[in-house]
Amino acid sequence: MNALLDIRGLTIDIDRDSGPARVVDGIDLTVAEGESLGIVGESGCGKSLTMLSLVGLLPNRIRATGGVADFAGKDLLAMSSEELRRLRGSQIGFIFQDPMTSLNPVMRVGAQIAEALVYQSGMAKPAAMERAAELLELVGIPSPRDRLMAYPHELSGGMRQRVMIAIGLAGSPRLLIADEPTTALDVTIQAQIVDLVRDLKDRFGMSVVWITHDLALIAGLADRIAVLYAGTVVEDSPVDVLFERPTHPYTRGLLASLPTLTDKPMSRLPSIAGTPPEPGRRPPGCPFAPRCALVTAVCTTSVPRLAPVAGSAPGHRAACFVTAGEGAS
Amino acid sequence: MTAPLLSIRNLTKEFPVRLGAFGERAATVHALDCLNIDISEGETLSLVGESGCGKSTTGYCVLNIQRPTSGSVIYAGTDIAQLDDDGMRPFRRDLQIVFQDPYSTLNPRMTIGEALAEPILFHGLARKSEIRDRLHQLLADVGLSERFASRYPHELSGGQRQRVAIARALACQPRFIVCDEAISALDVSVQAQILNLLLDLQQKYGLTYLFIAHDLAVVRHISDRVGVMYLGRLAELAPAAALFVQPLHPYTRALLSAVPSTDPRAARTRQRLQGEVPSPLAPPPGCRFHTRCPLARAQCRSDVPPLREVVSGHSVACHAVSSPTATNWEHSPA
Ligand SMILES: Nc1ncnc2c1ncn2[C@@H]1O[C@H](COP(=O)(O)OP(=O)(O)OP(=O)(O)O)[C@@H](O)[C@H]1O
Ligand SMILES: Nc1ncnc2c1ncn2[C@@H]1O[C@H](COP(=O)(O)OP(=O)(O)OP(=O)(O)O)[C@@H](O)[C@H]1O
Numbered sequence: 268m269n270a271l272l273d274i275r276g277l278t279i280d281i282d283r284d285s286g287p288a289r290v291v292d293g294i295d296l297t298v299a300e301g302e303s304l305g306i307v308g309e310s311g312c313g314k315s316l317t318m319l320s321l322v323g324l325l326p327n328r329i330r331a332t333g334g335v336a337d338f339a340g341k342d343l344l345a346m347s348s349e350e351l352r353r354l355r356g357s358q359i360g361f362i363f364q365d366p367m368t369s370l371n372p373v374m375r376v377g378a379q380i381a382e383a384l385v386y387q388s389g390m391a392k393p394a395a396m397e398r399a400a401e402l403l404e405l406v407g408i409p410s411p412r413d414r415l416m417a418y419p420h421e422l423s424g425g426m427r428q429r430v431m432i433a434i435g436l437a438g439s440p441r442l443l444i445a446d447e448p449t450t451a452l453d454v455t456i457q458a459q460i461v462d463l464v465r466d467l468k469d470r471f472g473m474s475v476v477w478i479t480h481d482l483a484l485i486a487g488l489a490d491r492i493a494v495l496y497a498g499t500v501v502e503d504s505p506v507d508v509l510f511e512r513p514t515h516p517y518t519r520g521l522l523a524s525l526p527t528l529t530d531k532p533m534s535r536l537p538s539i540a541g542t543p544p545e546p547g548r549r550p551p552g553c554p555f556a557p558r559c560a561l562v563t564a565v566c567t568t569s570v571p572r573l574a575p576v577a578g579s580a581p582g583h584r585a586a587c588f589v590t591a592g593e594g595a596s
Numbered sequence: 597m598t599a600p601l602l603s604i605r606n607l608t609k610e611f612p613v614r615l616g617a618f619g620e621r622a623a624t625v626h627a628l629d630c631l632n633i634d635i636s637e638g639e640t641l642s643l644v645g646e647s648g649c650g651k652s653t654t655g656y657c658v659l660n661i662q663r664p665t666s667g668s669v670i671y672a673g674t675d676i677a678q679l680d681d682d683g684m685r686p687f688r689r690d691l692q693i694v695f696q697d698p699y700s701t702l703n704p705r706m707t708i709g710e711a712l713a714e715p716i717l718f719h720g721l722a723r724k725s726e727i728r729d730r731l732h733q734l735l736a737d738v739g740l741s742e743r744f745a746s747r748y749p750h751e752l753s754g755g756q757r758q759r760v761a762i763a764r765a766l767a768c769q770p771r772f773i774v775c776d777e778a779i780s781a782l783d784v785s786v787q788a789q790i791l792n793l794l795l796d797l798q799q800k801y802g803l804t805y806l807f808i809a810h811d812l813a814v815v816r817h818i819s820d821r822v823g824v825m826y827l828g829r830l831a832e833l834a835p836a837a838a839l840f841v842q843p844l845h846p847y848t849r850a851l852l853s854a855v856p857s858t859d860p861r862a863a864r865t866r867q868r869l870q871g872e873v874p875s876p877l878a879p880p881p882g883c884r885f886h887t888r889c890p891l892a893r894a895q896c897r898s899d900v901p902p903l904r905e906v907v908s909g910h911s912v913a914c915h916a917v918s919s920p921t922a923t924n925w926e927h928s929p930a
């Protein structure tokens with residue numbers, strides 16, 4: 268399989284009054300043609316900024332300062348904003364985390380989807396409206412034709428998210444980047460969206476990058492999962508291997524925090540003590556060291572690199588001196 | 597029995613909307629239809645159900661953020677559903693909400709510190725000299741460092757904003773909080789931390805929560821009771837333990853069977869609820885679930901099933917379920 272998206276050594280800095288603060292610190296990620304990659308990680312660890320940097324939509328005062336991001340052989344980070352604009356929608360579908368900030372509040376949702384279609388594929392307006400209704404139907408919105416007239420505030424939270432999903436899929440992209448697209452969706456509709464995306468992937472070879480904190484959802488969708496912590500990839504693994512053999516102590520902590528349908532109600536859930544380092548204030552060694560139960564001397568002085576997990580499946584890598592790579596027991 | 601903290605009676609909300617390609621037809625969204633629930637002090641009542649079934653609308657109408665079309669909400673002897681903004685003012689501090697969409701509720705021109713200090717100072721809950729400590733405590737409670745006080749909402753990640761919204765609701769030391777998908781954008785470790793915090797506050801101060809969430813494992817974990825909504829009505833209302841062990845309404849059964857699992861193989865073979873989600877623009881007559889229900893019979897197409905208590909504390913709105921044992925499941929293909 269060829270890599271459709273290949274990110275190497277990506278760094279992103281926030282320009283603070285006190286000087287630049289590094290928020291994404293050398294991320295490597297690849298997504299093959301037709302593959303779906305799930306991304307999970309601590310709130311604030313740089314997932315959204317990483318994805319925004321790929322399509323040239325980083326906010327003011329935040330810049331990608333290093334690395335490359337090859338998409339079908341061309342470096343996205345080196346493209347002009349005009350080139351990126353053309354790519355967005357037609358080649359790369361993007362679903363933003365915050366529907367209320369990316370939908371136009373004074374424009375009816377049908378017109379918004381149709382506008383995207385007209386822009387991306389040069390479709391005529393009436394045909395675009397027709398297609399917009401089909402897309403709303405695909406994402407499970409009842410009475411889709413009637414809902415074309417709704418303003419975003421007239422829709423429920425989950426419906427707004429599905430409008431975003433419809434816009435992301437509108438241009439039949441080769442790569443879909445979805446940033447927490449289903450946080451407001453109940454399990455039945457989530458399942459329907461996951462089926463839809465998997466179907467597009469199987470039929471048209473669409474590649475998918477799906478950011479979520481919902482481990483059960485991603486278990487059913489992703490081929491591989493990358494776990495991010497403080498702006499770096501700390502574990503990267505085929506999906507079934509990750510759940511069978513979580514290796515990085517942060518990944519283990521995440522899985523342990525998960526409430527299940529069999530735990531003791533009202534009990535305290537285990538959570539990882541402490542808080543992640545802030546951008547620009549990361550410790551010298553492993554970024555997880557201050558919160559890690561397995562920390563050793565080397566962890567506080569050197570930065571562990573992503574390395575194969577000894578004795579695990581091929582393609583399972585973790586960045587940890589104790590549980591993976593050189594020095595692992 | 598002590599009197600409930602909030603009594604919700606026949607709460608109904610309809611939205612007039614325009615339809616058609618040119619907005620030429622007027623229509624009504626039947627978002628909430630005759631909801632009745634008593635919420636006791638110190639309990640966590642959760643609402644679950646399909647996207648668009650009226651959970652957020654319930655939260656808004658209970659707090660009179662959206663004026664209900666009809667019905668009442670009795671709090672402290674007053675029907676707050678009838679009050680205008682001025683009338684609501686004395687109740688606002690007690691009754692807080694964490695909105696589903698935190699971005700739209702935080703003022704983009706206020707720093708996080710200002711946004712959190714505002715309700716504290718407004719309600720006179722701390723002196724100016726104490727405010728700094730109070731802010732740091734609130735931020736620490738939701739897992740954010742004190743440095744966030746000087747940041748603006750747009751400088752935060754999605755999950756960080758959601759935690760600020762939670763801190764803001766807690767800032768005025770309320771008695772009742774509507775948490776509308778309040779933890780849905782958080783990674784599971786921070787989620788666990790917030791759930792622990794909510795449980796702690798409940799134990800210490802007897803806080804009451806109306807908790808809206810789609811994650812059923814979370815709901816099971818923190819709820820005393822769970823209401824399952826379908827298209828603007830309650831389908832089932834039961835103690836959490838009973839609901840997850842013995843769901844009685846056909847819709848609840850379908851919903852629980854759709855819960856994904858972290859086993860990648862199981863996740864790919866789970867059941868789906870069949871049939872179209874009907875539209876709240878034209879809800880089906882009778883039982884609103886009959887178009888998708890494996891047990892539907894003639895009566896279901898014409899008569900609205902009342903919410904009946906079939907076991908102590910466990911109520912179901914279904915013609916086919918008259919007791920926990922007489923549920924006619926034998927006829928069910930599911
Ligand atoms: N416009 C901005 N200005 C300054 N800092 C920002 C800005 N946007 C994000 N940040 C900071 O950069 C870090 C990474 O943010 P990002 O939105 O990528 O996180 P995330 O991993 O998507 O988190 P979440 O899961 O909560 O959405 C956070 O600590 C955030 O506070
Ligand atoms: N201001 C409004 N104008 C018109 N219709 C509205 C308005 N607000 C909500 N609705 C409609 O009311 C119904 C219930 O919406 P509500 O937001 O309560 O759903 P929900 O259960 O919270 O869904 P979700 O899980 O997706 O957040 C939906 O059909 C929605 O489109």
Ligand code: SF4
Nearest residue numbers: 883886889896914915
């Ligand atoms: S009332 Fe009839 S249609 Fe409704 S849930 Fe019960 S059996 Fe199904």
Ligand SMILES: [Mg+2]
Nearest residue numbers: 315364753754
């Ligand atoms: Mg994000």
Ligand SMILES: [Mg+2]
Nearest residue numbers: 423424652696
């Ligand atoms: Mg809602």
